[in-house]
Amino acid sequence: MWDFSLRQQGAQKGFGKVSAPGQKIADSWLTHHYGPVPRFNPERWEFRVFGSTAIPGTVSFTFEKFQSLPGSRITADLHGVMEWTWPNNVWDGVMMSTVLDLVPPAAGVTHVMVWAEYGYSANLRLSDVLGDRAILATHNHGEPLSPEHGFPLRLVVPHLYGYKGPKWVRGIEYMTSDRRGFWEERGYHNIGEVRYEQRYSYQEEQGQGPPL
Numbered sequence: 536m537w538d539f540s541l542r543q544q545g546a547q548k549g550f551g552k553v554s555a556p557g558q559k560i561a562d563s564w565l566t567h568h569y570g571p572v573p574r575f576n577p578e579r580w581e582f583r584v585f586g587s588t589a590i591p592g593t594v595s596f597t598f599e600k601f602q603s604l605p606g607s608r609i610t611a612d613l614h615g616v617m618e619w620t621w622p623n624n625v626w627d628g629v630m631m632s633t634v635l636d637l638v639p640p641a642a643g644v645t646h647v648m649v650w651a652e653y654g655y656s657a658n659l660r661l662s663d664v665l666g667d668r669a670i671l672a673t674h675n676h677g678e679p680l681s682p683e684h685g686f687p688l689r690l691v692v693p694h695l696y697g698y699k700g701p702k703w704v705r706g707i708e709y710m711t712s713d714r715r716g717f718w719e720e721r722g723y724h725n726i727g728e729v730r731y732e733q734r735y736s737y738q739e740e741q742g743q744g745p746p747l
């Protein structure tokens with residue numbers, strides 16, 4: 536449940552209230568990830584869309600090309616599964632739906648795997664990344680992401696816990712069935728929806744994830 540004192544503290548800082556069950560407002564923007572922070576190499580960097588694309592083949596974007604895609608902005612809280620919330624982030628970047636329009640998935644696609652540096656991955660239902668639900672963010676509050684927060688590109692999916700949003704994103708795989716990503720294989724909920732507090736894989740009900 537909400538910790539009222541922390542919520543008040545957040546409100547005094549102008550953060551407003553936490554709109555998610557079981558979360559507390561953090562005092563600062565924590566960093567949370569497994570492994571080292573990768574270095575960005577603009578010559579080598581590419582963003583690949585592959586798997587079950589409508590037109591077979593991989594589509595690759597350089598960073599320059601990616602930056603020239605139509606941009607969008609959303610404002611949203613970032614909810615860590617470990618119960619902290621960093622509220623009211625303004626994210627600029629490219630909507631996942633923009634990428635899906637540019638590189639249409641094949642008819643049978645139901646899920647995507649978002650891939651990051653060093654093999655980190657997160658699986659998402661296609662429905663979780665449509666419309667304005669998911670943004671491939673390059674900026675936070677108008678500033679380029681810092682290296683530890685995912686520069687040059689991270690996925691933000693506000694209605695899902697933070698582990699569903701890879702930092703240092705390098706590609707998207709279109710999938711015709713579900714497959715677990717990095718944390719989803721290691722005890723975290725396959726769907727991870729914040730409003731239902733879907734934190735751990737033991738909470739999964741029949742049909743919410745592939746067998747562990």
Ligand SMILES: Nc1nc2c(c(=O)[nH]1)N[C@H]1C(S)=C(S)[C@@H](COP(=O)(O)O)O[C@H]1N2
Pocket residue numbers: 564565566567568569570614615616651652655683684685696697698699700701702703
């Ligand atoms: N590549 C990568 N992205 C990642 C992670 C990770 O381990 N590796 N951790 C996730 C988790 S668990 C959270 S809560 C958020 C935290 O984002 P932040 O460090 O910017 O607060 O990043 C997510 N993105």
Ligand SMILES: [Mo]
Pocket residue numbers: 567615616617697698
């Ligand atoms: Mo997290």
